[in-house]
Amino acid sequence: QILKNASAKVLRLGMMPADGIGREVLPCAQRVLQNTPGAPKFEFVHLDAGFEHFQKTGSALPEETVKALKNDCHGAMFGSVSSPSHKVDGYSSPIVKLRKELDLYANIRPVVGVRGTKDDEKFVDSVIIRENTECLYIKSETSESGPDGQVARAIRQITEKASTRIGKKAFEVALARQELRRTTQPNYTPTVTICHKSNVLSVTDGLFRTSVRGVYEKDAKDNGGAGRYEGIKLNEQLVDSMVYRLFREPEVFDVVVAPNLYGDIVSDAAAALVGSLGLVPSVNAGDNFFMGEPVHGSAPDIAGQGKANPIASIRSAALMLEYMGYTDPALKIYTAVDAVIREGKYLTPDLGGSATTTECEEAILKKITA
Numbered sequence: 401q402i403l404k405n406a407s408a409k410v411l412r413l414g415m416m417p418a419d420g421i422g423r424e425v426l427p428c429a430q431r432v433l434q435n436t437p438g439a440p441k442f443e444f445v446h447l448d449a450g451f452e453h454f455q456k457t458g459s460a461l462p463e464e465t466v467k468a469l470k471n472d473c474h475g476a477m478f479g480s481v482s483s484p485s486h487k488v489d490g491y492s493s494p495i496v497k498l499r500k501e502l503d504l505y506a507n508i509r510p511v512v513g514v515r516g517t518k519d520d521e522k523f524v525d526s527v528i529i530r531e532n533t534e535c536l537y538i539k540s541e542t543s544e545s546g547p548d549g550q551v552a553r554a555i556r557q558i559t560e561k562a563s564t565r566i567g568k569k570a571f572e573v574a575l576a577r578q579e580l581r582r583t584t585q586p587n588y589t590p591t592v593t594i595c596h597k598s599n600v601l602s603v604t605d606g607l608f609r610t611s612v613r614g615v616y617e618k619d620a621k622d623n624g625g626a627g628r629y630e631g632i633k634l635n636e637q638l639v640d641s642m643v644y645r646l647f648r649e650p651e652v653f654d655v656v657v658a659p660n661l662y663g664d665i666v667s668d669a670a671a672a673l674v675g676s677l678g679l680v681p682s683v684n685a686g687d688n689f690f691m692g693e694p695v696h697g698s699a700p701d702i703a704g705q706g707k708a709n710p711i712a713s714i715r716s717a718a719l720m721l722e723y724m725g726y727t728d729p730a731l732k733i734y735t736a737v738d739a740v741i742r743e744g745k746y747l748t749p750d751l752g753g754s755a756t757t758t759e760c761e762e763a764i765l766k767k768i769t770a
């Protein structure tokens with residue numbers, strides 16, 4: 401499928417800005433895709449989703465959106481959604497549903513600094529592989545009243561199937577990263593760290609941990625100790641100490657694989673190490689479909705003011721291209737973004753600058769087309 405996408409004459413992308421700053425930053429990603437030399441031709445299919453759409457129509461993820469993505473699109477981009485913190489009858493997060501509907505089982509979140517900036521002091525170069533379909537996100541919650549007042553419960557589901565496939569994805573990403581560093585860092589040892597809390601949750605996190613380990617052990621056993629993953633170091637870390645170590649010694653983390661909720665939390669925490677959540681991209685990856693999505697949310701406090709950072713969305717577009725097999729244009733985008741960050745002239749307020757969303761986007765476009 402990656403090859404099929406890479407050879408498609410026109411790449412049809414479903415575009416879902418959704419809510420808040422998603423509406424401001426996704427068009428920037430679209431313009432960058434359209435103007436990157438070496439990128440395929442795009443046809444953008446604009447699709448509805450989000451809380452604002454729910455408020456207007458009663459549906460946060462219309463059936464037509466899912467159908468168009470499944471039947472008419474090679475890939476997609478999602479902006480951000482404003483899910484309220486209280487229960488709203490009939491509303492359910494469209495992004496959580498979309499990941500399941502399209503079986504985008506891996507949320508790949510690279511958190512990487514920029515060389516030649518203050519990031520050099522403690523350089524971060526990690527990727528968090530977040531399981532994207534289960535854990536507490538199956539959203540099986542109940543509430544009833546009892547002698548202690550109201551009792552609310554949530555079921556957390558971890559399956560061997562989902563944990564095994566996310567484990568495989570983590571090892572494959574580790575190998576791909578090693579390949580990329582073959583000439584610049586020949587002594588680089590890829591490391592996969594399993595993030596869990598199986599000292600307390602020995603059944604659910606225990607299954608996640610043993611399933612990921614199982615991928616590694618089976619590969620070694622089936623190949624007499626000389627399997628595909630032979631050169632990868634396998635570590636594990638309790639989620640709480642992982643957050644601590646991330647801040648103390650981020651350089652020890654290469655590929656981190658985590659159940660859904662821990663993956664979400666750890667990647668937001670890691671974003672602080674590179675300066676802003678506004679910089680961190682992700683791709684929701686299935687076996688046949690890839691959807692770019694900035695890690696940040698809809699930021700209602702700054703929405704509509706033209707000061708949102710477009711970089712996470714622009715990098716997400718590049719990440720989506722990369723996973724579809726278009727590595728050269730993806731690299732052009734990454735390089736242009738890094739150059740703009742390094743120069744520091746067109747940074748948005750989250751990075752201490754005063755540039756608008758458009759000024760930052762234009763600076764990136766200028767580098768790409770120079």
Ligand code: GGG
Nearest residue numbers: 479480481483694695696697
């Ligand atoms: N672009 C990320 C986003 O919209 N986040 C808001 C959100 O509710 N995300 C659900 C989740 O990823 O846990």
